[in-house]
Amino acid sequence: MKLSFKDTKLLLICSAALLVLTVLMFLFEFETTRPWKGIQRDFVEIDKQVTEEALAKTQALPDSAAKTEEIKRLTKHSNELDSYMPTIRQTWLTHFDTADRCTTCHLGIEAPQFANAEQPFTTHPGDHIASDRHSIDTFGCVICHEGQPVGLTVDEAHGHIHHNWMTPLLAGKRAESSCEACHAMGSDIAKDAILPDAPSFTAGRTLYLETNCLGCHVAKGYERDAGIGPTLTKLSTKADPSWTLSWIKKPTDFLAKTAMPDFELEDEKITAITAYLHSLSKIESSSSKARKNIGNSDAIERGKASLTDLGCLGCHTEDGKDTGFGPDLKRVAEKTTPEWLLAWIEDPKKYWPATNMPDLRVPEGEAQDLVAYLSTLKSNEVSVTEPSMDKELIEKGMLLTKDTGCTGCHSIADFGLGYNAPAHDGIGQKRVDELVFADTKIHHTLADWLQLKVRSPRSFNTEDMPTLMPNFGLSEEEAEDMLTFLLSIRDRENIPAEFVKVLETPGTAKTMGEILIQENNCTGCHKIKGEGGTVGPDLSFQGQRINPKWMTDFLMAPTKIRPEGIEPTRMPTFNFTEEEASTLSAYFADQSKVSYPYYKPAKKEFAAADREKAWKIYFQTFSCQACHAWNGEGGIVGPDQSDLAKRLRADWVKKYLADPQKFIADVQMPNFEMYPDELEILTDLIMSFNEIPAPVWEQIKKRWDDEELAKQAAAMSAQ
Amino acid sequence: MKRNQSKITVLFAAFCLSLMLCSFASSSENPAVAAPETTEEAKPKLTVSLELGEVTYKHYCTPCHGMKGNGNGFNAGSLLVKPANHTDAKFMSARNDAKLFDTINLGGVEVAKSTLMPPWGVNLGDEKIKSVVLYLRELCQCKAAKNW
Numbered sequence A: 001m002k003l004s005f006k007d008t009k010l011l012l013i014c015s016a017a018l019l020v021l022t023v024l025m026f027l028f029e030f031e032t033t034r035p036w037k038g039i040q041r042d043f044v045e046i047d048k049q050v051t052e053e054a055l056a057k058t059q060a061l062p063d064s065a066a067k068t069e070e071i072k073r074l075t076k077h078s079n080e081l082d083s084y085m086p087t088i089r090q091t092w093l094t095h096f097d098t099a100d101r102c103t104t105c106h107l108g109i110e111a112p113q114f115a116n117a118e119q120p121f122t123t124h125p126g127d128h129i130a131s132d133r134h135s136i137d138t139f140g141c142v143i144c145h146e147g148q149p150v151g152l153t154v155d156e157a158h159g160h161i162h163h164n165w166m167t168p169l170l171a172g173k174r175a176e177s178s179c180e181a182c183h184a185m186g187s188d189i190a191k192d193a194i195l196p197d198a199p200s201f202t203a204g205r206t207l208y209l210e211t212n213c214l215g216c217h218v219a220k221g222y223e224r225d226a227g228i229g230p231t232l233t234k235l236s237t238k239a240d241p242s243w244t245l246s247w248i249k250k251p252t253d254f255l256a257k258t259a260m261p262d263f264e265l266e267d268e269k270i271t272a273i274t275a276y277l278h279s280l281s282k283i284e285s286s287s288s289k290a291r292k293n294i295g296n297s298d299a300i301e302r303g304k305a306s307l308t309d310l311g312c313l314g315c316h317t318e319d320g321k322d323t324g325f326g327p328d329l330k331r332v333a334e335k336t337t338p339e340w341l342l343a344w345i346e347d348p349k350k351y352w353p354a355t356n357m358p359d360l361r362v363p364e365g366e367a368q369d370l371v372a373y374l375s376t377l378k379s380n381e382v383s384v385t386e387p388s389m390d391k392e393l394i395e396k397g398m399l400l401t402k403d404t405g406c407t408g409c410h411s412i413a414d415f416g417l418g419y420n421a422p423a424h425d426g427i428g429q430k431r432v433d434e435l436v437f438a439d440t441k442i443h444h445t446l447a448d449w450l451q452l453k454v455r456s457p458r459s460f461n462t463e464d465m466p467t468l469m470p471n472f473g474l475s476e477e478e479a480e481d482m483l484t485f486l487l488s489i490r491d492r493e494n495i496p497a498e499f500v501k502v503l504e505t506p507g508t509a510k511t512m513g514e515i516l517i518q519e520n521n522c523t524g525c526h527k528i529k530g531e532g533g534t535v536g537p538d539l540s541f542q543g544q545r546i547n548p549k550w551m552t553d554f555l556m557a558p559t560k561i562r563p564e565g566i567e568p569t570r571m572p573t574f575n576f577t578e579e580e581a582s583t584l585s586a587y588f589a590d591q592s593k594v595s596y597p598y599y600k601p602a603k604k605e606f607a608a609a610d611r612e613k614a615w616k617i618y619f620q621t622f623s624c625q626a627c628h629a630w631n632g633e634g635g636i637v638g639p640d641q642s643d644l645a646k647r648l649r650a651d652w653v654k655k656y657l658a659d660p661q662k663f664i665a666d667v668q669m670p671n672f673e674m675y676p677d678e679l680e681i682l683t684d685l686i687m688s689f690n691e692i693p694a695p696v697w698e699q700i701k702k703r704w705d706d707e708e709l710a711k712q713a714a715a716m717s718a719q
Numbered sequence B: 001m002k003r004n005q006s007k008i009t010v011l012f013a014a015f016c017l018s019l020m021l022c023s024f025a026s027s028s029e030n031p032a033v034a035a036p037e038t039t040e041e042a043k044p045k046l047t048v049s050l051e052l053g054e055v056t057y058k059h060y061c062t063p064c065h066g067m068k069g070n071g072n073g074f075n076a077g078s079l080l081v082k083p084a085n086h087t088d089a090k091f092m093s094a095r096n097d098a099k100l101f102d103t104i105n106l107g108g109v110e111v112a113k114s115t116l117m118p119p120w121g122v123n124l125g126d127e128k129i130k131s132v133v134l135y136l137r138e139l140c141q142c143k144a145a146k147n148w
């Protein structure tokens, strides 16, 4: 059949009309089903209800101009709602060159009256957007929560349209991973620094640094730390191969809270690694010095007391719970020998320069007692076996040691510290198709992948892609925080410089002081800000008490202040540098809100008669010398007073003498109920002690001693 | 329990306090304000006991009088006057409880003895001192010879 021109024309017109109709119908269909319109209508209903409730509440108030004003406003708003036409809401974020349409559905986000409404209408939690700091007009929602800001369906807007969408929605805690974009928290900021309002990120970051992920991985902005494990080059001098075997197999069997992860290695690999590690050094020959008091029950008793008196238990536990700052000691003798223990106690940094354990300046005899006691801490006999000499096994062990990543935490022979696991740069924006899910059944999203990876690292192992990452035993909550942190490692190039604001300023006395206190576990022994141990004196008020210059010197090279009989504990030597020590003394001054440095008050001139009266008070009325020595001569209840003027702040001394119990509730220094004038001249006298030459002091003391003796003689003869 | 001049101060303070308490009592609509003024009384009152006496003695007295109470504390060697031997029944029975109380409360000077024996009244308070006296009697296994 041959179609005429007329037919063709008709056909064309018909099909064109059909096409237009279909397109129109399609458009109409889409229009009526646009979900945001329905959402906005729902919101209007809720808003009406909320407005009505507010109106009723306002009407119940006593009459005032403000009430009339409020009623007018609410009524107007209610009327507006009646004629509301759904509209797309879009903010143009000028600083970021992007549109943000999220408030098209999240209509109550800025209004506090919707706090109890369901999503998507609920008010934003916290005061993040209510305050000017993170105004929604500047940042929209997308800068923190990601997603696809121009999307108008739930899936589109939240970036769930395609599993490879680069920026899926960061809901809840996960939005905290965006804070870092403006508020940098790299290596130069303390491990335990807190990013305000981002608790999950903060916890994740601390965990990331403390677990030493950086031992094996690298990440932009973060630097590799010194090894967090002890050196293994001298292992044979410390442990027996049988112990090493069982330790590598399951570290938490021996120390419940150890930082050493489980590498899930096969037995033959462990044997080879053990052989290699022990081939690096030799067993130390038995030393009579270390074993002098072994088995001596008196020495063991003394050693046990020393463990408390020296403050060891400020950091270590002894009950097997391993909850201390240092390792638990309940089974220490199963691991090591008296020879190693003695050498370690005498100088921990000699074996492992990076250790946190301070030098306790233990005299040899006491160290021997401690060794005797510690050597009893075992539940089974320790075997002493020669390490294997099998060349082939050792060779194999060496390769395995290198491959397994032991060097991420330990320094071993000539291997450098660190390991080349994949870099973490950009891990928070990895494409899903770059990830291997193996045969796991989890959702194919980056967040799900990361979460499983940190909790159970070997889950994605395949035949040709084995992973060596060990298991750190993270809890579900820890894994969630770690995820928040990992998601923060993504490139955010569109942040204008004006918004970059480092919140945790590195380098102030307060934060640096707190880091040092944490790193050295001062609160294991001392109370600081009311919290901590009771092994050493309470440091909460030391700022007002101590001259910071003296404190700096003391921290660098501590000496004994309080006599042995009152306080057996010695402050250990932490080998602080001058900078660290002065940071700490500035920190304590800052805590007590006193000047740093300390300026001695201007010298007051006292009449000779007042000076004489002060001496009488010191030696006779109150007999301070009964408890306090001067240059090592005299009472040994309170601290020696010859260098007291360099140590203390004058204003504190005066307050202390007036009421010593105010500072130390059970202080063994009497309250003498001094009169103000006595206080004045006595404080002045003792704050000048360092200016008195020794012969002069002795002369004065002798005078008062003679008087005391004469009194005694008189009393005797009177009897 | 105080040195002479402060006895007057205490009396005066007590007088002021009672005046204040009276005025608070009359304006009873504001009881919250009165509370901090009475912290002294709010402190749980200690009960006098031998145990309390022993703990107190071991903490405050043993540096001079020794763990056994025989006057040989670690600090005794540095004192010109030997601390009293509290296990000496003859010596201790020559002092009645009131005198021991005064000695501890106001120091050696109160009983015409050496000032090397410090006053403990403010640090300890009446209950602890009375408890220490009980413990002293336990140490010497003696009573006061007569109650003068």
Ligand code: HEM
Binding pocket: A537, A562, A566, A617, A618, A622, A623, A624, A625, A626, A627, A628, A637, A638, A639, A644, A647, A648, A653, A656, A657, A664, A667, A668, A669, A670, A672, A682, A686, B118
């Ligand atoms: C009026 C005579 C006395 C004066 C002027 C005096 C002064 C002081 C001062 C200034 C301190 C602080 C020391 C420092 O931190 O370096 C102190 C502490 C101390 N005093 Fe005295 N003292 C006197 C009498 C006594 C007596 C008679 C005793 C014993 C019964 C005593 C026992 C102590 C003790 C145990 C401490 C250490 C408190 C602590 O742990 O910080 N004092 N004294």
